[in-house]
Amino acid sequence: MQYWEDNIYMINAKNITKKFKSGSGEITALADVSFSIKAGEFVAITGRSGSGKSTLLYQLSLLDHPTEGSIEVDGVDVMSLSSEERTEFRLHELGYVFQDYAVLPALTALENVMLPLLMQGRSDIVAKEKSQIALIKVGLGDRMENYPAQLSGGQQQRVAIARAIAHEPKIIFADEPTANLDSETSQTVLDTFLDLHKEGQTILMVTHEPEYAALTDRTIILSDGKITEDIKNKKNTA
Numbered sequence: 001m002q003y004w005e006d007n008i009y010m011i012n013a014k015n016i017t018k019k020f021k022s023g024s025g026e027i028t029a030l031a032d033v034s035f036s037i038k039a040g041e042f043v044a045i046t047g048r049s050g051s052g053k054s055t056l057l058y059q060l061s062l063l064d065h066p067t068e069g070s071i072e073v074d075g076v077d078v079m080s081l082s083s084e085e086r087t088e089f090r091l092h093e094l095g096y097v098f099q100d101y102a103v104l105p106a107l108t109a110l111e112n113v114m115l116p117l118l119m120q121g122r123s124d125i126v127a128k129e130k131s132q133i134a135l136i137k138v139g140l141g142d143r144m145e146n147y148p149a150q151l152s153g154g155q156q157q158r159v160a161i162a163r164a165i166a167h168e169p170k171i172i173f174a175d176e177p178t179a180n181l182d183s184e185t186s187q188t189v190l191d192t193f194l195d196l197h198k199e200g201q202t203i204l205m206v207t208h209e210p211e212y213a214a215l216t217d218r219t220i221i222l223s224d225g226k227i228t229e230d231i232k233n234k235k236n237t238a
Contacts (some may be wrong), residue, residue: 095164
């Protein structure tokens with residue numbers, strides 16, 4: 001792994017371009033996108049459907065490769081990593097929350113959260129302890145032995161958040177985490193992210209809801225694969 005000397009930013013993206021083949025031509029999903037995120041920032045990426053929000057998140061979170069550009073994550077030039085190194089980096093350093101929860105129905109809430117820790121090679125005792133702490137942190141201390149079918153959508157999403165934070169990642173990437181939830185449940189999930197942010201967690205969240213984006217430190221607005229605005233939000237003291 002190549003480390004950069006000046007490790008000021010948790011994410012430093014420069015000139016990110018992503019093109020997809022379409023028939024005999026190409027579609028440009030991202031065009032020369034550049035921005036940085038400091039450690040501890042909660043940043044929202046928003047824009048209309050098809051603006052490139054999720055595509056950008058996938059490039060930054062190492063779930064895809066940009067066609068052009070450079071990405072540093074916590075001082076690591078992730079573009080220079082091999083496929084195996086990228087997998088290890090994702091597993092140990094990053095956390096993911098998706099809109100469909102992605103919890104395994106045959107496992108309890110606790111077992112779902114433990115799974116990535118066991119994949120990292122942690123012992124059962126350590127994985128269980130860290131998972132219990134994470135579930136308590138997201139308000140599910142009394143639901144650890146419940147299966148997903150016994151949990152509401154909002155509770156399943158909080159299990160997913162607990163799974164994302166149990167290994168203490170450098171960054172949480174959240175892709176439309178409230179898309180399948182009603183407004184009240186969505187607010188509960190957002191409150192969970194805000195609590196984590198208060199503890200210093202770096203979070204990058206894609207959302208199509210302007211009111212949720214406004215709760216973060218910054219809102220980056222995309223249109224046609226380009227950043228049109230980068231807004232510093234007013235602190236919400238409510």
